[in-house]
Amino acid sequence: MSDFSQVDVAFSPGNLLVLNAILAGMIFGVSLKLTGADFVRVIRQPRAPAAGLLAQFVLLPAITCLGTALAGVEPQLALGMILVASCPGGSFSNVMTWLGKASVPVSVSMTAVSSLAAIVMTPFNFTLYGYLNPLTRPLLREISLDPVSLLALVGLVLVLPLLLGMAIGKRHPELAEKADKPMRVITLLVFLLFVVxxxxxxxxxxxxxxxxxxxxVMIHNVVALSIGNVSGRLLRLPIAERRAVTMEVGIQNTALGLSIIFTFFPEAGGMMLIAGFWSFWHLIAGLTLALIWSRQTLPDATRQVNSHGH
Incomplete structure (x- = not known):
């Protein structure tokens, strides 16, 4: 059994505020170009988002819980993996989807819906699978996590900046156009600096x-990408939509995971290391996959789906 007590996870209130501001900034940047049409698209063309959301919030956390229990992964590491699996898709997935010639509309719609769904699903999945795994159950009981506080944190750093970004983007479309990419890149770099x-x-x-x-982390990320890909194949999605689903499920919002760890699990060094490593690895894996996809020729109809994105 590893001793993670030497890992310094305890952050001052000021540092925690900075982390939450970075996370809110990442979501705000993504939502600047979100519109009501992105949500309507989920209703009109539900197959791809449904495949993604099923993979994201049902299959990934459940398989993570089962896998960590069967493999006997140490409690703090297993709980960190369950937490990452319970988070919504990461804000950089849209850019990687675009780079990989995948369906940007599907990616954007999934990001929007999963960020809203996360206010309920992230606390629910984390608590449920943390208790279902017999190795992590004692750790959760030790901490006596307050689900309402967790729900409030997720709402504050995900839903509020999402709605604010959409409102500002609608009122000032030219500003949203100019600020979209710089906001994404700057907040990502600041977050990575924070992790460093x-x-x-x-x-x-x-x-x-x-x-x-x-x-x-590498095995977990491969599992996440595979779950997204297989879900898309089972629903016989076009290749561009399947790629978008794969990327959404494989790129997790680890910033949210770290915020939850620093707020509720200040002694859990193993959890911090899992989420921290994820923060770097999923970007490397996602960019590698996007570059491989970008070199492959797609059918005209599939390429057209990608071009209608943001």
């Missing part, structure tokens, strides 16, 4: 557990 600083405070632990945790 957290790791810098734990260099010894980082080196000690790097191999073990990186392997877990």
């Amino acid at each position: 600083i957290a790791f810098a405070n734990n260099v010894d632990s980082f080196v000690q557990y790097a191999g073990q945790i990186l392997i877990l």
Whole structure:
């Protein structure tokens, strides 16, 4: 059993506020070009978003819980993996979807709906599967997590900036057009810098557990991407839509995961290492996959689906 007590997870209220502001900024940037049509599209063309949301909020957390229990993954690491699996899709997935010649409308619609759904589904899945896994159950009981506080945090850093971004984007479309990409890139870089600083405070632990945790994160990320891909294949989605679903499920909102860890699990160093490694790895895996896809020729009809995005 590894001892993660040496990992410094405890953040001051000021640092926690900065992390939540970064997370809100990431969501705000994504939502600047969201419109009501993105939500209507889910109702009119529900197959792809439904496949993605099923993979995101049902299959991934359930398979993560089962896999960590069967493999005997250490409680803090397993709980960190369950938390990451319970988070919605990451805000950078739309850019990677575009780079990979996938369906941007499907990606944007899924990001919008999953961010709203996360206010209920993230606390629900995390609590449910944390208790269902016999290895992580004692850890959750120790912490006595307040679901209402968790729900409030998710609402504050996801839903509020999403609605605010949409409102500003609708009122000032030219500003939204100019600010969209810079906001995404800047908030992502600031978030990665934040993670780097957290790791810098734990260099010894980082080196000690790097191999073990990186392997877990890589396997977990491959599982997430595969679940998205298989879900799309089962519903016989066009290739561009299947790629979008794959990317949405494989790129998780680890910023939300870290915010939850720093707020509710200040002693759980293993959880922080899992979410921290995820923050880097899913970007590497996502960009690699997008570059591979971008070199492949798509049928004209599929390419057309991609071009109608934001």
